[in-house]
Amino acid sequence: MNDAAAALAEQGGDPGLVPRPFEVVGTRRELDDVVTLELAPLDGQALTFLPGQFTMLYLPGIGEIPISISGDPARPERLVQTIRSVGAVSEACCALQPGARIGVRGPYGRGWPLEAALGRHLIVLAGGLGLAPTRPIVTWALENRSKLAGLHLLYGARTPDAVLYPTQLLGWAGAEAANVMVTVDRHSDQWSGRVGVVSDLVPELPFDPALGTAMVCGPEVMMRFSLQALEGWGMAPAQMYVSMERNMKCGIGWCGHCQLGPHLLCRDGPVLAAPQVSDLIGVWEL
């Protein structure tokens, strides 16, 4: 806890609301509009996290945004966050250079229930930028491969140019430890891989659906179709988990900005079991 947080805590405030200062120690442009930042805590205190949790990134005078952690949970001394430039704060985050300072709150939320996959086939089903919040699952799974019956990464992107972490995907695909399937919605001349929607990959999984646990992340409409595909394949909804996204502000369940039905996603989520959202996902008003 830094000095400001300690002072606030002494006054009865919540230290979780005070950003900790971090320094940008590395940047990597992943796509035209996507950048990965590698951050180091200036107070020297590693930010330990569970796969699926998020932080609030704060740039003074600009604003604060929720971003999923995409790094290795076994390396908490480096906070890795992959950000798409879609607004003022994210655009400014993507423009940061090594040496820049940034405020970080968190980690927040409930992560992926990795224990639910022990002894089972773990299916990571990601679409678009949804690979960022699921990358820590894959990292964890590869490090704990002997505890799983199988590891299957199904990833879909809009175009070949929009495939996130392509080098890492190739590495995972080359490793016998993981079954990696990548597809794009629209092909280009340079693409010799699969063309089609990611949910179409589900029936090709080579095991009994009863033996699998699925963790799904991507645009909400993609998750809706993916859950339908998993259920159609024969998987029980109780074995499916999704990471939901809403407009998180406080990160600790106070403000209500991220409410989805009975759930405050920053506190109760972002990862929820499919039965918790099956009546909510796809509801236009929510």
Place this chain on the structure above:
Amino acid sequence: MEIKGLAEVLAAQPLFAGLSTETMSFLESCAKNEVFEAGVFLFKAGGQADRFFLLREGDVALELQIPGRARLTVQSVHPGHVVGASWMLPPYSWRFDARALTAVRATSIDATCLRRKCDDNPALGYEVFKRFLPILADRLQAARVQLVDLYAPPGEIGRAG
């Protein structure tokens, strides 16, 4: 490489699971194994849809040629999948090109032969169409989902964050 007889290949197809011995024998009489090198077309748009393929090995692209533009892959098809559904509906002509992306081994079924048998035996015809309908429905759904543009950047539908 393991060599399998036609009867064994057909019996292993989920598409044909539960069909009678007589029907399987008939299908076997309409079937043959085919091999395509990478880059070779299984069929081309406009051609007579006189067969369909059960893909055993390799990958196939369903493509559309648009004058003045590069060849467009609308979907790729992989082992275990059926290639070709135009044989079911008049005018029985292919709507897309099917090109082998890699070396392909497939079992083809003579569609003219199967259609005739289905006409003669409506119960069989109903059974065959029931088995193909989910494939058609899945492909229709997949095409619609592709149209949704699942991964459109948020900037294209409203600024945020």
